[in-house]
Amino acid sequence: MMLEGKGTVVTGAGSGVGAASALRFAAEGARVLCADIRLEAAEETARAIEKAGGTAVPIARDVADEDEVVAMIATAVEQFGRLDVIYNNVGVPTPRLGSKLEDHTAEDFQRLFAINVGGVFFGSKHAVAQFKRQGDGGVIINTGSVAGLVAWGGAVYAATKGAVHQLTKAVAIEGAPFGIRANAICPAGMPYTGFMAAGGLSGDTDAVAERTAANHPLGKPITAEDCAEAAVFLASERAANITGVLLPVDGGYVAR
Numbered sequence: 372m373m374l375e376g377k378g379t380v381v382t383g384a385g386s387g388v389g390a391a392s393a394l395r396f397a398a399e400g401a402r403v404l405c406a407d408i409r410l411e412a413a414e415e416t417a418r419a420i421e422k423a424g425g426t427a428v429p430i431a432r433d434v435a436d437e438d439e440v441v442a443m444i445a446t447a448v449e450q451f452g453r454l455d456v457i458y459n460n461v462g463v464p465t466p467r468l469g470s471k472l473e474d475h476t477a478e479d480f481q482r483l484f485a486i487n488v489g490g491v492f493f494g495s496k497h498a499v500a501q502f503k504r505q506g507d508g509g510v511i512i513n514t515g516s517v518a519g520l521v522a523w524g525g526a527v528y529a530a531t532k533g534a535v536h537q538l539t540k541a542v543a544i545e546g547a548p549f550g551i552r553a554n555a556i557c558p559a560g561m562p563y564t565g566f567m568a569a570g571g572l573s574g575d576t577d578a579v580a581e582r583t584a585a586n587h588p589l590g591k592p593i594t595a596e597d598c599a600e601a602a603v604f605l606a607s608e609r610a611a612n613i614t615g616v617l618l619p620v621d622g623g624y625v626a627r
């Protein structure tokens with residue numbers, strides 16, 4: 372049990388990386404607040420955790436709204452007595468995946484920054500405040516992207532992930548004297564989460580997976596579970612001396 376008794380929050384827990392991470396956190400003994408803008412999806416993940424013998428509380432929260440993030444963290448503290456780990460995982464693609472820079476509207480830009488960067492900013496800000504009140508450190512994990520490490524297309528989305536990476540490093544340095552660690556997981560293409568559909572891509576997911584796999588030196592698409600394994604490690608004491616890291620989970624893509 373790598374996370375025995377830890378009070379944790381996972382955002383975007385209704386699907387993909389968030390759902391897989393919430394399940395893995397709980398399997399390692401954590402108590403998990405499963406937050407998602409879609410209550411039914413959060414409830415489904417919480418039910419799966421409870422069925423497996425774990426502890427989970429579902430909650431509907433919009434990470435782009437600071438008051439909702441404050442309430443989310445307050446609920447975790449109320450339910451679990453304290454906050455040990457927050458996984459700021461929510462991220463949305465451009466509404467029309469494949470759009471060129473000049474095809475993005477001002478609304479696209481504002482929405483992507485409000486959710487992808489705003490969610491990480493509010494989640495980190497209020498987790499740090501809670502960790503400092505508790506006085507014994509804490510862990511922040513953010514979901515970045517290889518799109519924030521190398522130019523990959525999707526310029527506005529990529530810029531939001533670059534911002535997430537820089538926030539992660541800055542929070543790591545500010546938080547270090549207080550025992551607060553902050554790291555980011557940077558996945559490459561995960562065709563089997565809800566991300567492609569959220570970007571308006573439908574159709575043959577297996578064909579997309581094949582194309583994605585061909586881009587990765589290890590020859591496989593990335594899965595939500597790959598990211599969840601990295602999240603468990605970063606959340607645990609085994610990563611006690613690791614902070615400020617942008618960890619690609621990318622089958623070797625950025626090393627190429």
Ligand SMILES: NC(=O)c1ccc[n+]([C@@H]2O[C@H](COP(=O)([O-])OP(=O)(O)OC[C@H]3O[C@@H](n4cnc5c(N)ncnc54)[C@H](O)[C@@H]3O)[C@@H](O)[C@H]2O)c1
Nearest residue numbers: 383385386387388408433434461462516560561564565566
């Ligand atoms: N899938 C990929 O190819 C890929 C690649 C690199 C990085 N990522 C990143 O991985 C993370 C997880 O994405 P995923 O692939 O699991 O996608 P997903 O669509 O399966 O899951 C995202 C979840 O976030 C929730 N959500 C959306 N907006 C929200 C909001 N404002 N407040 C609260 N919840 C909200 C959705 O309801 C959904 O359940 C994101 O940060 C994404 O940018 C994905």
